[in-house]
Amino acid sequence: MLPIAPGIIPFGAVMGTVSADAHMSFFQTVSMNAIVFAGASQIAAVELMKYQAAIWVVVATGLIINLRFLLYSAALSPVVQQEPFAKKLFSAFCVTDQSYAVMSAKQDKFRTNHEAVEFYIGSCVCMLIVWHSSVMAGYVFGNFAPKSISLDYAIPLSFVALLIPTLKNHKYILVAIFSSVVSLLLNDLPYRTGLMATALLGIAVAYFLTRKKGDA
Amino acid sequence: MIPQGYYWVNVLLLAIGTLAIRGSIIALSAKVKISDRLKELFTFIPAAILPAFVAPAVFFHKGAVDWVFGKERAVVLVLATILCVVTRSTLATIVFGLVALYLFTSF
Structure with missing residues (x-):
């Protein structure tokens, strides 16, 4: 352990x-x-x-x-x-x-x-x-x-430390950059729903980036 | 302040939902298999959701250091990210970021 x-x-x-x-x-x-x-x-x-x-x-x-x-x-x-x-x-x-x-x-x-x-x-x-x-x-x-x-700043820092090891190749990096940009654009949506929308769009991008030839 | 009722509803729902995720396949059977395609998509979840927390929190923060237009949190985050890529250390990334921001805003 x-x-x-x-x-x-x-x-x-x-x-x-x-x-x-x-x-x-x-x-x-x-x-x-x-x-x-x-x-x-x-x-x-x-x-x-x-x-x-x-x-x-x-x-x-x-x-x-x-x-x-x-x-x-x-x-x-x-x-x-x-x-x-x-x-x-x-x-x-x-x-x-x-x-x-x-x-x-x-x-x-x-x-x-x-x-x-x-x-x-x-x-x-x-x-x-x-x-x-x-x-x-x-x-x-x-x-x-x-x-x-500024203790609240530890949140973004710890999320960076969580994120970096998961970025295994350029596709993951692309999704992360996409998600950063979209989250800035959607930041004004009420009740922080922009977060959810960004996550779903990010997964959708990952879906397209990783689809194999022959898939629809 | 986080209101008490609001807090407990959120925490209880999150706890129940998380246990359901952890326990569902164990409760169902030993034979449930997740397709490789879905497994691959799951590995993109951190890349899809974590930057959505980080980017707005640091970029829209109104800072105090004029010569970086009050964006000292974004500047420090970029440096901390580079440090994290190099060291892969959670501790180093967090300590560096907090100390760097403190120094940045104190001088």
Whole structure:
């Protein structure tokens, strides 16, 4: 688990810090963390709620960000089928980029599915501990940091750090540039609906960029 | 301030929806397969949605540094992006950005 902690700790700290910056209570911060447990969507939700975006925009944006979990869940599904319900539920709840990465890196080392699940659950518990403690540390920092430091600026910075590793070739870079420009043009749409429109247009562009010859 | 009722409705719906995404295929069966085409499209989601948060937030921010027309947040973001491409470090990107913006606006 240690190799992935450097990616989680600063991100958790940003989550805690921006929650404090948005005047969320400690209880609000901790409970959102406990029941959603998906960093990027939480930070996005806090950012949108600060501007009182429409509820459907907040929820739909968060869910689009979390849609990638569907892929991880599909990979995990055959491994956990023989386990009791509680373990299945816990395994599903702990699906994250990191738990998936750790699991797939070790895939060949397990003799049985049960052994893989035991390992997976162990790494999820580590993840939960690291994530919750870094968010709490960030929350404390956010409340005590001098006002001259623009903590809200940590949101765009952390999103850049999330985005860059996903830009695998020029098609991804094109989509990112397209999305930047369109989001500026659509910024005046009410209740931050421009965000949703930009995301859908961006996916549409990706669809055209990646279509194979012979497709309609 | 975020109103309490509004906050909890958003958080609960987000929590339920996220668990549904995480659990749906596990609950359905071991045999559900996602097509490669859809998998490929999923990998474009960050590129489609993250810049839509970042670009307006930094570009339309009214800054205080006159010689960059109040766009110091955009300037620092470009530098932080370059640093991120080079180092691939979340920590370095965030710390550099916050410190650079602080220095930029203090002098």
